[in-house]
Amino acid sequence: MVRLLRYGTIFGPLKDRWRYLYKTDLYKRRIEAGPEPERFRSALINWNYDAELHACTHRFGEKINIESLRHALTDSSFLNQIVKQRTEAGLAANDQTTLSFTHNEELAKRGEQIAEDFLRRALQYWYPKFPQEGIDTITKFLLSEPTIADISSGLGFKTLIRCDVPSPHSTMLKKAFLAFIGAIDENNDRHRAELFVADFILTHLVGKDINEIWHIKNPMGLLTKVLEENGRQAPESRLIWATGVSSVLSTYVVGIYSNKEYLGKSAGATISIAEEMAARDALRRLFETDEQRAPIPFDKLYKKGLLIDK
Amino acid sequence: MSFNKAKQLATFSRVWYLFDAKWQCPHASGERIARILRGEHKPIYYPGESTGDCVVAINTRHIALRNDAWRAEALHIRREYAKTRYDIPLFKLHELDPTKVLHLCTMNCMPRDSGRRYDLARLYTFPDDAVPSHLIRNVSDQIRGSRTTPQRLDDLTPDDIEKFPQMFKWPKELVVDDLDRDKFVRVLSPEELPKRHVMLGQRAGRQNYWFHVPTTRHEEVKIN
Structure with a gap:
């Protein structure tokens, strides 16, 4: 009944004419102003990078030195940006050698090597009759940029990466994630890094059919x-x-x-x-990869008999 | 096409069944056909979903009703106004449409909801064994009838009857040659046939007949 009475009447904040015009104008101005520019998370006031890094090590249960983690999460674009800023400020080239940190290219290569080795070994172990070409394709798929970037952003690397853009590109996400694996290897041991790969990269195969990832023409x-x-x-x-x-x-x-x-x-x-x-x-x-085949036991690969490499 | 699509197709494709209604009881076969049309024989069956298969029923002209049902049972039709209801005995209905009895028996076995006619639309009935080629090509399976087809005595040749193993021989004076029909059956001449009494006047309204012949009002209707 109330609804019937109110129907078709101006009620509430738009009742007064001036208020209606005022709201309309505000709305138009907001539209004209456009979307807010993307900002770094560090631009906000409640940001403590060291605490975030510390939380990151605890999140994954890895004992990593904070400095080496910082190193793993530093993208080359961040370094370039600092060098550029210094040059603009008038510093000479020889002063720039005093920079105390480097980017994560080396660590990422190391991490990628570990991940690739492990993935290939694990897949070959669990699918012994699957051809080499197929295993290569699946390893490539698991280490491809969209897959790794997806995993990386899901694990919260998005805000931790130091780079020159507010939201890091997928190449940066991938490098940082692989460098993190490299950092685990550096600080702990290779076995620990491989477990990390099994937990976070190999599990990307859940719900996927490896026969469809490797498309036979x-x-x-x-x-x-x-x-x-x-x-x-x-x-x-x-x-x-x-x-x-x-x-x-x-x-x-x-x-x-x-x-x-x-x-x-x-x-x-x-x-x-x-x-x-x-x-x-x-x-x-x-190839013994049909539906009757048991899924990969992600956390028990070594217990099931996968040989430790080296 | 992926494996899942193939699996989906194999699960949800409508299988086409053939049903030979010759000498079958339409009530019993209606139950079987209705089950298949609704998809109740499948593990994926769910009442709201359309999971049924298709059935092509042939030889519906030759169904066998129980007891005296051809004469005693009838299709009762109510036509919404007073004194407009009438019955069609099943033998007459079968003459008018030889596929109707099986259709009705199948429909009778389905729950009376709105999806019934959609399930029933997947039943194709043919009075004889002539089926259009585009339908018979679809068929991949058959429904087994519940009754075995009997072999009638007049289908047998005299040789077969002679060769039929006898446990003992009847004395000659007790044997009557009843295969010779002309001894017992007499063909009546048209004059001897009983005349049907057609009512005229007040009680000749269509409510007194089980058949209705739509005519113009002033035309005279003659029924023998």
Whole structure:
């Protein structure tokens, strides 16, 4: 009832004409002013970088020297910016050698090396029949810029990185994260760094199918090659059953056999798609990466028998 | 196409079934067909979802109703106004539309909700075994009927009857050759057929008939 009475009346802050005009004008001015410029987190008053670094080491449970952590989180752009500022201020080139810190390029390379080695070893250990090319592709995917940047920003490196832009680019995020791994290696040991990789990079495979990350262009050709290497006969595809052939939801189920021995099967909307998917299914069964395969035990890889390198 | 898409397709595709209704009880087969049309035989079944399969039922002209149902049971039609309801006996209904009885029996086995007609639209019925090629191509499976098809005595050749193993021989005076029908059945001439009494006048309204022949008011309707 109340709603009915109020409907169509000017009520509240816009009741007075002058107030309405005032609010409209404020709104227009805000639109004209545009969005707020991005600011560094350190520009805000409640920022304590040392405390943040300290919290970072405790967050991951890693015992890292604060200075080396600061080193790992310093991007080269930050250094360039300081050098530029000093040059503008009139300092000579030889004065600039007294800078007490360097950027994280070296550490990042070290971290990347550790991560790549470990990932390759772990994947090869858990999927022993998966081809080398596939393992390379998955390692590359896990160490690619979008993946690592995603992990890095998720772990809160976004505000910790020292760089010349308020929100760091994905290259900076990646470098800082890998340098952090390098810093763990430097301060503790390699085993500790590998555990970190297993916890935070390898777990990115959760919910993903490694057969789809490594996209095989010609599955039937690869299947023929693999069977030939194993000394088996060439694959033969058979239509198992089809339904609703002339309807919209047509389904064909094609099976792949080698010397009358079942390799795999799959459904598809057309025969050619079904055959291709059946070849993929046969491949993942041969590589032992199919759905029945247990997921990677991320925290128990060493307990399960992965050999410690070096 | 990814593995998940293939899995999705294999799970949710509508499978086409063939059902041969020859000598089948439409009530029993209606239950089976309704179950499949609603998708109740699938593990993914959920009442609100459309998970059913398609059924092509053939030979519906040759269904076998129980007992005296062809004569005794009827389709009751109420036409919303007073004195406009009438019954169609099933033998007459079957003459008018040979697929109707199976349709009605299937519909009867589905819950009376708004989704029933959508499920029923996936049932294709044909009076004989002639099915359009675009439908029969879809079929990939069949529903087994609940009744075995009986073999009638007049389907057998005299040789088969002779060769049928006998446990003992009847004495000759007790045997009547009842396969010779002309001995027992007489074909009536049209004059001898009983005339149907057509009512005229006050009680000739359509509420007194189980059939209704729509005509113009002034046309004379003759029913024999």
